[in-house]
Amino acid sequence: MVSSPFKVASVQFNPILNERDKNIEELLKVTEQAFKEGARLVVAPEMATTGYYYANREAIKPFVDTIPGKTTAAFAKLAKKYNSYVVFGMPEVDGKTDLYYNSAALVGPEGYVGKYRKTQMWETEMHWGAWGDLGVPVFDTKIGKIAINICMDSAYSETARLAGIQGADILAFPTNSSAQAISALPARAQQNGMYVVSANRSNTEVGFHMIGGSAIWSPEGDKLAEAKVVMTESEDIDEPTITYATIDPKNFDNKNKEYLEGRRPELYKDLMLTVAPWDYTKNTTPHDVVAAALQYEPVIGNKEKNKEKIERLIKEAKLKDSKLNLVVLPELSSTGPVNNLHKNEIKKLAEEANGETTQFIAKLAKEYQVSIVFGMVEQENNHLFNTAILISEDGQTVGKYQKTHLNKSDKKWAKEGSTLSVFETKSLGKIGVLLGEDAQYPEASSVLAVKRADIIAIPSAWNGQYGGEMQINKTVSANTYPEGSMVTWDAVAIGAQAYTVVANYVGTKEEYAGRSSLYTLDPLYALDQPVVASANKEEALIVKFKTIQPDAWFNQELLILSRQPAYFKPLIQEN
Incomplete structure (x- = not known):
């Protein structure tokens, strides 16, 4: 396999509907241009040989x-001439069944390498195409392990994850x-990590x-290159663009690929379930939520000092908005992070689930009439x-929820939890918790979605x-993401279609990064607006949202109905 850096090319190519032969001729020219510029891998769009919109099987039949x-x-x-690879989308006909698929082919110096059939289809191609039935194969090539996803697949984290757990280096x-x-x-x-x-x-x-915006992303989620984004029809660019x-x-x-080793498949069995549309356990009532994500600089190991900060910030939040009904505190709220403490010191800070910290929080909840999510060092059965x-x-x-995916510091003192939990409440609906x-x-947030969490x-x-600042082109989202928005937390909200409230610390020698936040279901098409707090200020970030969004074009119900757990x-x- 090649060990030196190599060039890749994204071809922003615009086929003409119903002109297969002409499209292929033009795409070959553009691909060769990229090969001549030294690209070892060229990727072209979905349905690049034919155009996208076909009303039914009869309409697309001449072009498969x-x-x-x-x-x-x-x-x-x-590909053989230039010792390189190309991936392009096309409508496929299966020679045995005569079924049609929205597919992509991988071709290289050795000839045809493999294909992928789109797993998670959008409504348009469902009128002529069958669901993909090949899973997500990963192909060993001279330039690395290559997998393919197509368009709507990316709305479901599982599709790319199937490539990730097989060690894919590149996702076309x-x-x-x-x-x-x-x-x-x-x-x-x-x-x-690909x-x-x-x-x-x-x-x-x-x-x-x-909208264009073809891009190449690093395994860290950094944008390496991007074509122009065109948000309106008046800006259309018909000619090819090579990036x-x-x-x-x-x-x-x-590092991100190493994190795959921390997966816990035994916890993810619910991914295989599809209860909708007959799920009588789901909440069907939208709730108006006013939430506060508290961020403060913890005094490590000093419960009393941290409790003072918690009470002050809840009081401030309630004064700002009397309708406040949910408060989320940072991890290990009363002790602060215990990463640098000896296990014996941590044991002294531990309490049973109904201990003094829980009683303190319960008192605040009653006094201020809010539900509160908080963290603690819990002692249970030694x-x-x-x-x-x-x-x-x-x-x-x-x-209560016991953290299931422990970091290296956690593992020095904590036992892994064994359940991903969603809790039923009368006033807020169903709440899932991650730590x-x-x-x-x-997989963790997807399980919470299957269990129909309205809020995480x-x-x-x-x-x-882990994670990092979002680098998507700001013009892509109708409601702009705030500065400091974090990829990982946003992916939880959109991936589970559950409003997600994050509370984080600021300060200390560990330089906790703040950015407590609300991530939402769909800022891209202007349904709702993410909100992010400062990086270094103690504050109660107050956010408002309505859960479920039953009339939105995409929501948790539609997510569950359309996913392909088989x-x-x-x-x-x-x-």
């Missing part, structure tokens, strides 16, 4: 081809995106506008847990050890 077939053979000659991503698909890509790159090469269109077809970046194979082994507890406004314990590093594992609370102690089985299988 087998894979392998005439189309792949034409690209194979080019053909798309015809109006915003959603390409906006998910930095999270998919980061969650799986490069992503995306190719979109930049024009309008049968009233559907595709180049460099991939370094030395970065195929990276074990210590990093625990979060939800207290209702009447001071009752609704439930700190749990948010890195998209994330008490955190974050100083940049192909998720590798995610729940233990090594």
Whole structure:
């Protein structure tokens, strides 16, 4: 396998509907141009040989081809000549069943390498195409392990994760995106420690506008290169645009890929469930929520000082908005992070779940008539847990969650939890809880979605050890993400279609990074607005939202109905 850095190219190519032969001829020319410039991998858009919109099987029938077939053979000659690879989208016909698929082919110097059939389809192609039935194969090539996802696949974290757990180095991503698909890509790159090469269109077809913004993302979620974004039909760019970046194979082994070893497949069995539309356990009543995410500088190990800060900030929040009904505190709220304490010191700080800290929080909940999510060092049966507890406004314990994905510091003193939990409340609906590093594992938030969490609370102690600032083009989102928005937390909210409230610390020698926040269901198409606090100020960030959003074009109900768990089985299988 190549060990030196190499160039890759994203071809923002705009096919003409119903002109397959002409499109292939033009795409071959553009691909050769990129090869001549030294690209070892070229990625072209979804349905690049035909255009995208076809009303039914009869409409697309004249333009399908087998894979392998005439189309792949034409690209194979080019790939062999330049000792390079190309991925392009096309409608495929299966020679045995005569079924059609929205597919992408990988062709290289050795000829046809493999294909991918789109797993998570959008409504348009469902009128002529069958659901993909190949899973997410990963292909060993001379330039690394390459997997393919297509467009709507990126709305479901599982599809890219299937590539990640097989060790994919590069995800080729053909798309015809109006915003959603390409906006998910930095999270998919980061969650799986792989490069992503995306190719979109930049024009309008049968009233559907595709916004360009083809990009190459690093395994850290950094944007390496991006084509122009065109948000309106008046800005259409019909001619091809080639965007180049460099991939370094030395970065195929990276910190984010190492995090995959922390997965806990035994906890993810619910990913295989689809209860909708007959799920009688789901909440069907939207709730108006006024939440406060508290951030403060913890005094490590000093419960009394931290309690003073907690009470002061809750009081301030209630004074700002009397309708406040939910408060989320940072991880290990009363002790502060205990990373640098000896285990014996941590034991002295530990309490049972109904101990004095819980009683203190219950008193605040009743006094201020708010539900509170807080964290503590819990002692249970001679074990210590990093625990979060939800207290209702009447001071009752609704439930507790023990952190399931421990970081290196946690593992020195804490036992792993064994359940991903969603709690039922009368006033707020269903609340799921994640703690700190749990948010890195998209399977965890997907399980909470299957369990129909309306809200996800994330008490955190974050100083940049995972995730990173969002780098999507600001013009892509109708409601702009605030400065300091964090990829990982946003991916929880959009991926689970659950409003997500994050509370984080500021300050200390560990330089906790603040940015407590609300992440929402759909800022891209102007449904709602994320909100982010400062990086260094003690404050109660107050946010407002209405849960469920039953009338939105995409919501948790539609997410659950449209996901394809039959192909998720590798995610729940233990090594």
